[in-house]
Amino acid sequence: MKKLFAAASVLALGATGAIAQELNIYNWGNYTNPKLIEKFEAETGIDVTITDYDSNDTALAKVKAGGHGFDIVVPSATYVPIWVSEGLLEETRPDQMENFSNMDPVWIDVPWDEGRHYTVPWQWGTTGIAVNTKYYDGDIDTSAIFMDPPEELKGKINVVPEMGDVMGLAIMYYGGEPCTNDKEILKQVRDGLVEAKKSWLGMDYGNIEKFAKEDVWAGVNWNGSTFRMRLANENIAYGYPKEGYVVWMDSVAVLKDAQNMEEAKTFQNFIMKPENAALISEFARYANGIKGSEEFMPEDMKTAREINIPEELKDKGTFLPTCDPDTQALYTRIWTDLQK
Amino acid sequence: MSDMALNTPPEPGALELEEARQDNRSRWLLALPALLIIGCFATLPLLVMLVYAFLTPGDYGNVVWKFSTDGWVAVLLQRDIFDDTLMWADAHLSIFWRSLRLSLITTVLTLVFGVPTAWFIATRPREKRQFWLFLVTVPFWTNLLVRTIAIQELIRSEGVINLILLKIGIIDEPIQMMFTDFAIGFGMTYVYLPLMVLPVYAAVDKLDFRLVEAAHDLYAGRWTAFRRVILPLIKPGIIAGSILVFIPCLGAYVTPRVLGGGKNLMFGNLIELQFGAGRNWPLGAALSLTLMAIVMVALIYYVRVTSREREDV
Known part of the structure; x- marks a missing residue:
C-alpha cells in the first residue's frame, strides 16, 4: 500500500517534470508535529519547509499581498469562505482523493466547505478558559473568569489576542449571537471588555510556558494548548464557559498560486490516513476529523477533559460564522478601543 | 573629442570646464548605486503608500481603486460606534x-x-x-x-x-x-x-x-x-x-x-x-505617513536650531 502510494506520487511528479520535490507549508506556530513531516518526507521524498503565522489575519494579509511562495495554508473555518471568495484557493477536490473514505461524515458537509471540495480537516477544538487551580478553586466553566475575574486571579490573566474568538466569547457572555450587530449588546461587550481588561496582565499568544511557569494563572485559551500546559504543570485545568464557548476547525487548503501543486495534493491525501492524522493530534493535542485515528493516539487523550467535552456542556459550543465586512469593521473598532 | 583637443589649442578656461564636467559625471556615477537603492527601496514604496492612503479599503484587506480621504480623516477623527457623533479618535x-x-x-x-x-x-x-x-x-x-x-x-x-x-x-x-x-x-x-x-x-x-x-x-x-x-x-x-x-x-x-x-x-x-x-490598509498607510511627517518636522526643527547656534558662535 505504502509502496503503491509512493510510486503513484513519483509517477505524478514525473509527469510534471519536477526534479526537486518541495512543499512549502504555511501553518500556525507550534502546531505541526515534526514526526508527521519526517514520515511524509520519508514516504514521498518531498522536501518540506514550514513557516509559522500567529493569526488568521496575518496569513490572509500575507498571502493576499502575493510573492509568498507557499503551497499550503491552514485557515480556520470562519476564514475559509473568505479565502475561497477571494479566489486564493485551488479546488483540489479532496472528496475524490483516495483516503477520503476515512473522513468522519460529521465533518464532510460543513458550512464553510460543503462536500469538502477545497479543504481537509487538520484539527478541531474549542476556545475556552484555562485556570491554574492552585490559585483559584471555584467554578471554571464560565467566561466570568476573564470578563468579571475573581479577586484571586486579578492581574494574572492573559487573553489570546484572537479577535474573533474573544469577541465571540464576550458576545455570548452577554447573551448575544456571534456576528451580531445589535448595538445594545455590542455596547455591553465593549464596556465589559474595557472594564475587565483592567484586571488582565496581557494579551499574548504563545502561552504554554508562561502558564507552566506560572507567570500567568488564568485566561482565554484553546483546549489543546491547555492540555499541553497541563502536561507541563498538573495544576492547570480547562473550562467550557456555560454562557457559550467557541468551537473551531482548522483545515488544510492548497493555494491557487502554489508552485508545487501535486505535492500539496499528496499532502492533503496523506493526512487523511488515520495513523497520520493521529500524529497531528499527538503533538498539538487537539482532535482531528479522521475516523479510526483514535487507536493510534496517546492513551491520555482518550479521557482528557480538554478533548472530551462534558455531556452537560456539549450544546453550549458554537461554530463562529463568517461576519459580514460591516460587522467586522465594527468589531475592529471595539478591538482597537480595547487596546488603546 | 581628444583629437579636437589636440588640433585646436583649447581656449583658456575650457580645459577646466571639461575637467569639472568629468568630475561631475564621475561623482554621479559613484553616487548611482546609493541613489538606485534609495529610489527603489525607499522612494518607490513611499509613493505606493502615499497612493494607497488615498484609496478605499477592500473588504478583506488590500485596497479598492477608488479615491477616498477616509483613511486620513480616520487618523484624527472618528464617528462614535454607537451614536454616530464625530469626535477625536x-x-x-x-x-x-x-x-x-x-x-x-x-x-x-x-x-x-x-x-x-x-x-x-x-x-x-x-x-x-x-x-x-x-x-x-x-x-x-x-x-x-x-x-x-x-x-x-x-x-x-x-x-x-x-x-x-x-x-x-x-x-x-x-x-x-x-x-x-x-x-x-x-x-x-x-x-x-x-x-x-x-x-x-x-x-x-x-x-x-x-x-x-x-x-x-x-x-x-x-x-x-x-x-x-x-x-x-x-x-x-x-x-x-x-x-x-x-x-x-x-x-x-x-x-x-x-x-x-x-x-x-x-x-x-x-x-x-x-x-x-x-x-484597513489606507488607514495603516496614512498612520505610517503621519508618524513619518512628525519625525521629519522634529528633525527639520533640530537642524534649524543647531545651525542657528553655530552661527551664534
Missing part, C-alpha cells in the same frame, strides 16, 4: 501619546546610562578603547528577537532576578515585572543603548582635555566645568545619539509586543493592526 491619540512618552523615557534612560559609559571608554588608554568599544557591539551579534525573549527569562516570576531577590530575602513573593511598562522600558533601554554610546563616545574622544584643565585653573568646580565646558563640547554627540534612539523607539514593534504582553498597543502595533486584523 482618542484611541489613536492615546496610543501615539504612549509611544511618544515611552520613547522619551527610553532616550533619557539611555542618556543616563550611555554618557558615563561613553566617558569611561573614551578616557581609557588608547590601545584599550578598541576592546571596550568591541564589547559595546557584542549584543548586535544576536538577533533582536532572541535578545528580547532572553530578557523574559530575567524578569519572569520564576526568573533570575526574582529568584535572587527571594533567596537573599529582600522580597517574600515574586515581583510582577513581565508584561509591565517597566519591562518595555527595560528592554528598549537595553536594545538602544549602543546607539547612544557610540556617537557620545565619538564626541568625548575629540574633546580636548586641556580645556577642562584650563577651566579648573580658572576656579571652575567639577560641576561648573562639566556644565560650561564639557557639555557644550559633547552636545553634538548627545543630540545625535538622542535622535538615533528616539526615532526607532517611536516605531518600535517587537520589544513592546514581547515584553509588554500586547495589552496596550504602541504606534507600530496600531499600524500593524490595520494591515492585519483591521483590514
Whole structure:
C-alpha cells in the first residue's frame, strides 16, 4: 500500500517534470508535529519547509499581498469562505482523493466547505478558559473568569489576542449571537471588555510556558494548548464557559498560486490516513476529523477533559460564522478601543 | 573629442570646464548605486503608500481603486460606534501619546546610562578603547528577537532576578515585572543603548582635555566645568545619539509586543493592526505617513536650531 502510494506520487511528479520535490507549508506556530513531516518526507521524498503565522489575519494579509511562495495554508473555518471568495484557493477536490473514505461524515458537509471540495480537516477544538487551580478553586466553566475575574486571579490573566474568538466569547457572555450587530449588546461587550481588561496582565499568544511557569494563572485559551500546559504543570485545568464557548476547525487548503501543486495534493491525501492524522493530534493535542485515528493516539487523550467535552456542556459550543465586512469593521473598532 | 583637443589649442578656461564636467559625471556615477537603492527601496514604496492612503479599503484587506480621504480623516477623527457623533479618535491619540512618552523615557534612560559609559571608554588608554568599544557591539551579534525573549527569562516570576531577590530575602513573593511598562522600558533601554554610546563616545574622544584643565585653573568646580565646558563640547554627540534612539523607539514593534504582553498597543502595533486584523490598509498607510511627517518636522526643527547656534558662535 505504502509502496503503491509512493510510486503513484513519483509517477505524478514525473509527469510534471519536477526534479526537486518541495512543499512549502504555511501553518500556525507550534502546531505541526515534526514526526508527521519526517514520515511524509520519508514516504514521498518531498522536501518540506514550514513557516509559522500567529493569526488568521496575518496569513490572509500575507498571502493576499502575493510573492509568498507557499503551497499550503491552514485557515480556520470562519476564514475559509473568505479565502475561497477571494479566489486564493485551488479546488483540489479532496472528496475524490483516495483516503477520503476515512473522513468522519460529521465533518464532510460543513458550512464553510460543503462536500469538502477545497479543504481537509487538520484539527478541531474549542476556545475556552484555562485556570491554574492552585490559585483559584471555584467554578471554571464560565467566561466570568476573564470578563468579571475573581479577586484571586486579578492581574494574572492573559487573553489570546484572537479577535474573533474573544469577541465571540464576550458576545455570548452577554447573551448575544456571534456576528451580531445589535448595538445594545455590542455596547455591553465593549464596556465589559474595557472594564475587565483592567484586571488582565496581557494579551499574548504563545502561552504554554508562561502558564507552566506560572507567570500567568488564568485566561482565554484553546483546549489543546491547555492540555499541553497541563502536561507541563498538573495544576492547570480547562473550562467550557456555560454562557457559550467557541468551537473551531482548522483545515488544510492548497493555494491557487502554489508552485508545487501535486505535492500539496499528496499532502492533503496523506493526512487523511488515520495513523497520520493521529500524529497531528499527538503533538498539538487537539482532535482531528479522521475516523479510526483514535487507536493510534496517546492513551491520555482518550479521557482528557480538554478533548472530551462534558455531556452537560456539549450544546453550549458554537461554530463562529463568517461576519459580514460591516460587522467586522465594527468589531475592529471595539478591538482597537480595547487596546488603546 | 581628444583629437579636437589636440588640433585646436583649447581656449583658456575650457580645459577646466571639461575637467569639472568629468568630475561631475564621475561623482554621479559613484553616487548611482546609493541613489538606485534609495529610489527603489525607499522612494518607490513611499509613493505606493502615499497612493494607497488615498484609496478605499477592500473588504478583506488590500485596497479598492477608488479615491477616498477616509483613511486620513480616520487618523484624527472618528464617528462614535454607537451614536454616530464625530469626535477625536482618542484611541489613536492615546496610543501615539504612549509611544511618544515611552520613547522619551527610553532616550533619557539611555542618556543616563550611555554618557558615563561613553566617558569611561573614551578616557581609557588608547590601545584599550578598541576592546571596550568591541564589547559595546557584542549584543548586535544576536538577533533582536532572541535578545528580547532572553530578557523574559530575567524578569519572569520564576526568573533570575526574582529568584535572587527571594533567596537573599529582600522580597517574600515574586515581583510582577513581565508584561509591565517597566519591562518595555527595560528592554528598549537595553536594545538602544549602543546607539547612544557610540556617537557620545565619538564626541568625548575629540574633546580636548586641556580645556577642562584650563577651566579648573580658572576656579571652575567639577560641576561648573562639566556644565560650561564639557557639555557644550559633547552636545553634538548627545543630540545625535538622542535622535538615533528616539526615532526607532517611536516605531518600535517587537520589544513592546514581547515584553509588554500586547495589552496596550504602541504606534507600530496600531499600524500593524490595520494591515492585519483591521483590514484597513489606507488607514495603516496614512498612520505610517503621519508618524513619518512628525519625525521629519522634529528633525527639520533640530537642524534649524543647531545651525542657528553655530552661527551664534
